[in-house]
Amino acid sequence: MLDVRLFTPLPAAIRRNLQDDYVAFVRERDGDPDLAARTLSKREAWFETLRRSPAPEWRGERVGPAEFAAWHRGERTLGDASPLTVWLVAIARANEGEGWGVDYLLARGGFQGLGRGGVLKPRDFADLEETYHTRIFREIVRLFGLDFEMRDPPVPIQRSVKVMARLPERLSFILLAAGELMGTVAFLRLARWGDELLAGHAAVRERVQALLDEVLIDEVGHVTYLLGSMSRFELSLVRRLALAYLAYSRRGYGGDRQESSAPVRAGIANYSLALFPERVLRRAFVPAPYWPSELPA
Numbered sequence: 246m247l248d249v250r251l252f253t254p255l256p257a258a259i260r261r262n263l264q265d266d267y268v269a270f271v272r273e274r275d276g277d278p279d280l281a282a283r284t285l286s287k288r289e290a291w292f293e294t295l296r297r298s299p300a301p302e303w304r305g306e307r308v309g310p311a312e313f314a315a316w317h318r319g320e321r322t323l324g325d326a327s328p329l330t331v332w333l334v335a336i337a338r339a340n341e342g343e344g345w346g347v348d349y350l351l352a353r354g355g356f357q358g359l360g361r362g363g364v365l366k367p368r369d370f371a372d373l374e375e376t377y378h379t380r381i382f383r384e385i386v387r388l389f390g391l392d393f394e395m396r397d398p399p400v401p402i403q404r405s406v407k408v409m410a411r412l413p414e415r416l417s418f419i420l421l422a423a424g425e426l427m428g429t430v431a432f433l434r435l436a437r438w439g440d441e442l443l444a445g446h447a448a449v450r451e452r453v454q455a456l457l458d459e460v461l462i463d464e465v466g467h468v469t470y471l472l473g474s475m476s477r478f479e480l481s482l483v484r485r486l487a488l489a490y491l492a493y494s495r496r497g498y499g500g501d502r503q504e505s506s507a508p509v510r511a512g513i514a515n516y517s518l519a520l521f522p523e524r525v526l527r528r529a530f531v532p533a534p535y536w537p538s539e540l541p542a
Contacts, residue, residue: 246515246517247514247515247516247517248516248517248518248519248535248537250534250535251469251472251516251517251518251535252472252480252481252483252484253477253480254475254476254477254480255473255532255534256534259473259532259533259534260473260474263470263473263474263532264366264367264474266530266532267367267370267466267470267530268365268366268367268370270466270530271367271370271371271374271466271530272370274287274462274528275287275288275370275373275374276288276289276290278365278369278370278373283351283373283376284373284376285370285373285374285377288374288377291459292377292380295384300387300388300452301388301446301448301449301451301452302448303388303389303390303446303449304446305329305443305445305446305449306327306329307390308327308329308330308333308389308390308391310390310391310392312330313330313333313334313391313393314393316330316334317334317337317338317393317396318396328442329389329442332435332438332439332442333386333389333391335435335438336382336385336386336435336439337382337383337386337393338396339378339382339431339432339435340375340378340379340382340395341395341396341397341398341402342398342402342406342424342494343375343378343428344375344376344378344379344395345395345397345398345402345403345406346398346402346406346409347372347375347376349403349406349407349410350372350406350410351372351376353410367470371463371466371467371470374463374467375463377459377463378460378463379395381456381457381459381460382460384456385453385456385457388449388452388453401493401494402494405420405424405490405493405494408420409421409424415479418471418474418475418479419475419479419482419483419486420486420490421471422468422471422472422475422483423482423483423484423486423487423489423490424487424490425464425467425468425471426468426472426483426484426487426513426516427487427490427491427509427513428464429461429464429465429468429521430508430509430512430513430516430520431509432457432460432461432464433461433512433520433521434508434509434512435457436453436454436457436458436461439453439454439457440454458522458524458525458528461521461522461525461529462525462528462529463529465518465521465525465526465529465530465531466529466530466531469518469529469530469531469532469535470530472535473532473535484513484514484516487513488510488513488514491506491509491510491513492506517537518531518535518536518537519537519539519540523540526540
């Protein structure tokens with residue numbers, strides 16, 4: 246059920262402190278930023294710990310690297326691929342738009358200047374967080390003995406990123422919030438889909454869940470910060486724009502998308518943080534007025 250609190254302006258006192266609260270939260274979660282290297286110290290340490298932790302052995306269906314590469318590049322139709330392969334291709338493609346967009350934005354100085362004037366702002370941290378998501382998706386695919394090179398997203402997706410980069414900040418943030426909101430629902434769908442496919446492989450399922458949780462924690466925080474900073478009029482546009490962006494992005498991919506968009510459309514129409522696992526929300530940036538009433542505070 247739609248949580249209207251997310252689309253109602255936060256109390257003025259909370260909005261005044263929202264930027265500082267978000268920056269404090271992500272500094273604690275991410276560590277120190279290195280703008281030249283585009284890294285975050287705690288994220289680098291997390292990946293190092295992951296590297297030292299032996300990956301569970303995959304004992305299920307085998308997907309050949311050459312065949313996977315052909316499906317991933319769109320050289321073969323996904324209509325003749327197994328459900329596991331379709332999911333793995335979706336994982337490999339999951340961050341195409343954001344990955345390409347963040348590289349483009351970082352080359353232009355990010356959404357909020359990447360520390361210009363000596364002050365790091367919320368989107369500076371969010372832009373740097375996004376650089377880790379492609380690495381996370383690659384780690385998931387590697388669990389199955391596969392790898393991939395990031396493709397450029399379709400031209401319509403590239404155009405939408407360039408439009409956001411050139412608009413005034415307030416306008417671009419409305420479009421950005423719509424894209425981030427859609428992204429949280431799409432990533433949640435990928436996580437649930439993976440849970441179903443990997444039900445008989447507990448160790449791999451647990452590893453995939455832990456990896457996707459890291460993405461969802463970031464993305465939920467991106468959405469709550471953006472929504473929390475918005476006026477009533479701006480908030481009234483976000484879900485409609487998210488649905489429009491979903492349709493636009495799928496047209497950009499043409500017939501090369503096999504998974505149904507119905508679950509994502511339903512998630513946008515009925516958006517609520519209660520959609521997400523409690524273990525994710527407990528580690529994400531969630532202002533108190535947004536906390537799901539179904540969960541203990």
